[in-house]
Amino acid sequence: MTALRRHRALTRIWASDTGWKGWFTTVSHTDLGRMFLAVAVFFFIVGGILAMLIRAQLASPRSAFLGPEHYNQIFTMHGTIMMFLFAIPLFEGLAVYLLPKMLGTRDLAFPRLTAYGFWCYVFGGSMMIFSLLAGVAPDSGWFMYPPLSSAIGAPGINTDFWLIGITFVEISAISAAVEITVTILRYRAAGMRLSQMPIFAWYALVTAVMILTGFPPLILGSILLELERAFGMPFFQVSEGGDALLWQHLFWLFGHPEVYIIFLPAAGAISTILPVMARTRLMGYGWIVAAAVSLGILSFGLWVHHMFTTGIPHMGLAFFSAASTLVAVPTAVQIFAWIGTLWQGRPTMHLPMLWLMAFFATFVIGGLTGVMVAIVPFDWQAHDTYFIVAHLHYVLVGGFVFPMLAVLYYWMPHVAGRTSYFNLGTVAFWLIVPGFHGTFLLLHWAGLLGMRRRIDTYGSGQGWEVINLIASVSSFVMAIGFAIVLIDVVVNAVMAVRGARDPWNAGTLEWAMPTPPAAYNFASIPRVTSRDPLYDTPDLPVQIARGEGYLGDCARGRRETLSVDTATGEPRYITVFPGNTALPILMSAITGVFFLGMLLKAYWLVPLSAVGVIACALVWVWGLGRKETEGRIPAGHGLSLFTAADVPDPPGWWGSVFLLLANGTFFGSLLFGYAFLWTIAPNWPPPAYVDAGTGGLLLLGGGAALILVGTRLRPVWGLALVLAGLAALAAVCAGLMLRAPDPAAHAYDATLWVLMGYALLHHLVVALMLGLLAARRLAGHAAATTVGAARIGRLWADYAVAITLVAATAAMLPGLLT
Amino acid sequence: MESLSTVHPAGPAAAIIATLWWVLLAGATAIFLFVTGLIVWAWRQPEGQRDARGFVIGLGLGFPLVVLAALLAYGLVVGERLLPRAGPDVVRVHAEGRQWAWRFGYDDAPGHRTENVLHIPAGRPVDVAITTADVIHAFWVPRLAGKLDAVPGHVNVLRIEADAPGRYDGLGSEYNGRGYRDHRFTVVAHDAAAWDRFLREETP
Ligand code: HEM
Numbered sequence A: 001m002t003a004l005r006r007h008r009a010l011t012r013i014w015a016s017d018t019g020w021k022g023w024f025t026t027v028s029h030t031d032l033g034r035m036f037l038a039v040a041v042f043f044f045i046v047g048g049i050l051a052m053l054i055r056a057q058l059a060s061p062r063s064a065f066l067g068p069e070h071y072n073q074i075f076t077m078h079g080t081i082m083m084f085l086f087a088i089p090l091f092e093g094l095a096v097y098l099l100p101k102m103l104g105t106r107d108l109a110f111p112r113l114t115a116y117g118f119w120c121y122v123f124g125g126s127m128m129i130f131s132l133l134a135g136v137a138p139d140s141g142w143f144m145y146p147p148l149s150s151a152i153g154a155p156g157i158n159t160d161f162w163l164i165g166i167t168f169v170e171i172s173a174i175s176a177a178v179e180i181t182v183t184i185l186r187y188r189a190a191g192m193r194l195s196q197m198p199i200f201a202w203y204a205l206v207t208a209v210m211i212l213t214g215f216p217p218l219i220l221g222s223i224l225l226e227l228e229r230a231f232g233m234p235f236f237q238v239s240e241g242g243d244a245l246l247w248q249h250l251f252w253l254f255g256h257p258e259v260y261i262i263f264l265p266a267a268g269a270i271s272t273i274l275p276v277m278a279r280t281r282l283m284g285y286g287w288i289v290a291a292a293v294s295l296g297i298l299s300f301g302l303w304v305h306h307m308f309t310t311g312i313p314h315m316g317l318a319f320f321s322a323a324s325t326l327v328a329v330p331t332a333v334q335i336f337a338w339i340g341t342l343w344q345g346r347p348t349m350h351l352p353m354l355w356l357m358a359f360f361a362t363f364v365i366g367g368l369t370g371v372m373v374a375i376v377p378f379d380w381q382a383h384d385t386y387f388i389v390a391h392l393h394y395v396l397v398g399g400f401v402f403p404m405l406a407v408l409y410y411w412m413p414h415v416a417g418r419t420s421y422f423n424l425g426t427v428a429f430w431l432i433v434p435g436f437h438g439t440f441l442l443l444h445w446a447g448l449l450g451m452r453r454r455i456d457t458y459g460s461g462q463g464w465e466v467i468n469l470i471a472s473v474s475s476f477v478m479a480i481g482f483a484i485v486l487i488d489v490v491v492n493a494v495m496a497v498r499g500a501r502d503p504w505n506a507g508t509l510e511w512a513m514p515t516p517p518a519a520y521n522f523a524s525i526p527r528v529t530s531r532d533p534l535y536d537t538p539d540l541p542v543q544i545a546r547g548e549g550y551l552g553d554c555a556r557g558r559r560e561t562l563s564v565d566t567a568t569g570e571p572r573y574i575t576v577f578p579g580n581t582a583l584p585i586l587m588s589a590i591t592g593v594f595f596l597g598m599l600l601k602a603y604w605l606v607p608l609s610a611v612g613v614i615a616c617a618l619v620w621v622w623g624l625g626r627k628e629t630e631g632r633i634p635a636g637h638g639l640s641l642f643t644a645a646d647v648p649d650p651p652g653w654w655g656s657v658f659l660l661l662a663n664g665t666f667f668g669s670l671l672f673g674y675a676f677l678w679t680i681a682p683n684w685p686p687p688a689y690v691d692a693g694t695g696g697l698l699l700l701g702g703g704a705a706l707i708l709v710g711t712r713l714r715p716v717w718g719l720a721l722v723l724a725g726l727a728a729l730a731a732v733c734a735g736l737m738l739r740a741p742d743p744a745a746h747a748y749d750a751t752l753w754v755l756m757g758y759a760l761l762h763h764l765v766v767a768l769m770l771g772l773l774a775a776r777r778l779a780g781h782a783a784a785t786t787v788g789a790a791r792i793g794r795l796w797a798d799y800a801v802a803i804t805l806v807a808a809t810a811a812m813l814p815g816l817l818t
Numbered sequence B: 001m002e003s004l005s006t007v008h009p010a011g012p013a014a015a016i017i018a019t020l021w022w023v024l025l026a027g028a029t030a031i032f033l034f035v036t037g038l039i040v041w042a043w044r045q046p047e048g049q050r051d052a053r054g055f056v057i058g059l060g061l062g063f064p065l066v067v068l069a070a071l072l073a074y075g076l077v078v079g080e081r082l083l084p085r086a087g088p089d090v091v092r093v094h095a096e097g098r099q100w101a102w103r104f105g106y107d108d109a110p111g112h113r114t115e116n117v118l119h120i121p122a123g124r125p126v127d128v129a130i131t132t133a134d135v136i137h138a139f140w141v142p143r144l145a146g147k148l149d150a151v152p153g154h155v156n157v158l159r160i161e162a163d164a165p166g167r168y169d170g171l172g173s174e175y176n177g178r179g180y181r182d183h184r185f186t187v188v189a190h191d192a193a194a195w196d197r198f199l200r201e202e203t204p
């Protein structure tokens, strides 16, 4: 088969549907990556327009342009959009687009999940935009502190838009994180060891795991606050045993890692682009990986530095202050490794490099002011002033937006397959960077002169007027620069000429394909033996196109790729991907109805749409099954492998493991919140604690045993035992809820309901999963093709048993101790 | 002019924090210049294999560890000095924030209540017991001390002190909704005689 015939055959297999239909049925990571990026840029523009409104309002004292009602919505939505609808999705889009190409595979681990996440992002984001246009946008600040955001402080629907809309959007973050993790661990070029991965993949891996462990506290907090607002369950109401500080802990348990979730992908891009621009290889690869991992871990121990003024005891302050300064160390390791890379190479000043220089100049300042506010006494003065506003923009714009502009100019030739005219880009650079520093540098000083953040206007005489005028004028210069970047992108996409395949002479695999990339990425999957395969094997692209790698034979007419061993990258099995389908968009639309039902308090919609989501999920999963085993099939180079349907650890098992990691973090955060209320909240103990009684305990133990045994028997018979066990556990949970019949009475009762509700939800999920498994066997699926599914079911069943036992014990514990 | 400035301190707490700031600024400027210097220098010297240990271990690990250890020690010492420790001449007052006003009470004159004006004696340490009647607020007199939050159900104690008699502007400095901009108050520091007179007065 010639390279061209192979290209045609593979394109037929992998192409998205043509015409407008293709937008809604595509599951291709290339398409969805681009769509993610485009929507994220759209939200950057919206957030940017809001920023311009803020700066217009603050340009002069006593401005009457916007009143507090509008101003409060605008700054809240600016922060919310930039953090949740721009920065995180932009990373997701970048990773979705780039990772399979860099890793040498043909798509992400769960193509339909990519699409589902994307549409959840679009629908959730649309809810937020709608609230803005309708003038009912959230207005309690992007960290939504109760009681200001509670029913008392914010009776309108504004806050509900935030809690429900953002939670909806977070589905996309969690699903992207699961599949990024599984893709990096199991979908790479043959022989690509972990230590040979492109450095960006390491950063993406750390970031994805951080999303899995960082977002659940926020999702939990949002659910609790919405339950409080909608049903009066008093988690944050001090008079009924709640505590407003619980929200702050949950929020910042997410919020601080969030900052690194935003920075690390940018650092990954810098580590990729900088060595190419300096015509050398990255200095200290191992050190950088270690730094990224330790940054990820450390960032979970710092959240309290956002709460230095809430009255934390002195010892606590000292601990969190030390931990906060300590994160500067892994950051410094990376910065100096990059500088060392510059020193050992012959740096050139192409546009991506120019943006990396802007990154250094800006981010270093943001890092230094970050160390300043980590020193508690200084933070007591700087907190909630424009010093913080300036600091956070130095970090976020310097540490994310500027590197992303480097990313834009570095990979644009890849996405568009053309070379660019850089003149416009350079002009934009010289407007944006000085404009940025003009906007924010002096605002540090305004903060020290006592200018609080979030005030809608100010009087004269405090020395703030000139600073604010300079800031506003500069911000418009910066905005013009961003507009020119947009024009530049459009001009390049429409007019520029087709360029060389690897214009920067880079070594990573995404440049081993023709650009714009074909739907299948690689005509055959290469074998890789080093970190920069293109440097060592310059004619690798030709070998790939000629089908000399694995799976170059497309005779089976379906979308296939290799799953590899996590550590060594040796091929383990063949994954067959699903084709184009509208199921993801349908399922996310129904998910949207679920959230809409809660938002509009049309609660009858909630169970209805839940049934719809379950139905979609069952169709989705059913399609993965195969009746007969296919046996080993040839993968090229004399290797024959099973397909994913025949193996005990299919992608779904790996996906479940990481989804359960996020789920377990959610449960852990719930237990943390419970312990916090129990020990810290002023109005405890509650009037009464619940107790399941001896009968309940027996039921609990018996149910757990039945499930553990049942999942280890053959599916159809085992199912009977499992269902009986689940019924027993569910009965205990429901019984405990009935003993505290009013969840609005005290935070303890409310927490009990959430703990038990969480367990009941898992009982339902496990019943559905194992029911599906049994149905497959009854439909005649061979035992060999259900091993993987059975293991997935067992994983979830074990988890459900564990959390039920822990939740029931936790609910009864305070009663037993008193 | 500059009645809200943290860098024009009028009391011991604000003064040591202002000094801390100038030290931080000097150190940060030096580090920034050093790092930019290293980057600029990369263009001005011949390429060649570099010792990764010098950059990564020396500059990446060693340098920040030393600087941060010193800084942290300094920060902790300053923090110690700001603590509200018991003493013979400490005055205790109460501040209760609400949307959008402040109400103050005095241990030494239990019947006294003042609205949006806090009276204190100059030259004596004052402990402000801060709480709230509704949402979260923060109590901040920039020229006297740092800020501390008013959290529902909790009482936080902040030590402030004014060196000299006079009026000092105070702010609610935690965003609290529509009236946030004008959530302010005044601290009036009295000399000893005036303070005695204030304590003996009837509630205004
Ligand atoms: C493009 C130029 C930008 C300008 C001129 C700008 C301007 C501002 C200003 C003036 C505020 C303070 C509003 C207030 O406290 O009243 C603010 C807040 C904020 N900005 Fe930006 N910003 C920009 C970009 C960004 C970006 C890229 C991000 C994040 C990736 C971001 C995240 C935030 C956040 C989180 C807040 C806090 C919102 C709150 O207090 O609830 N900004 N911005």
Ligand SMILES: [Cu+2]
Residues within 6 Å of the ligand: A255, A256, A259, A302, A303, A305, A306
């Ligand atoms: Cu933080």
